[in-house]
Amino acid sequence: MTPEPDGCPTWRPRVHVPQNGQMRIAAVQSAPVFLDRSATVDLVVDRIGQASAGGAELIAFPEVFIPGYPVWIDLTNAA
Numbered sequence: 001m002t003p004e005p006d007g008c009p010t011w012r013p014r015v016h017v018p019q020n021g022q023m024r025i026a027a028v029q030s031a032p033v034f035l036d037r038s039a040t041v042d043l044v045v046d047r048i049g050q051a052s053a054g055g056a057e058l059i060a061f062p063e064v065f066i067p068g069y070p071v072w073i074d075l076t077n078a079a
Helices: 037-053 071-075
Strands: 025-027 058-060
Touching: 037 058
Parallel strands: 025 058
Antiparallel strands: none
8 A cells, every 4th residue: 555645544456457448347237145144255256257258357246235234124113
């Protein structure tokens, strides 16, 4: 990490840039296994394998995919 002028560190990831300037990206469109984190992780591993076999170098999943909480939970008063 490199310190910034205000003293806050900056994280800079290592990025591999292909020589031809192109990168194959996969966006996973799948549902998590309902309320089963372990099975959802298994699903993620499977989808990563499929995308990688197809040549993907970057694989994106939906936000909060692994926790697998139900979409409707935010619509209830239960907290």
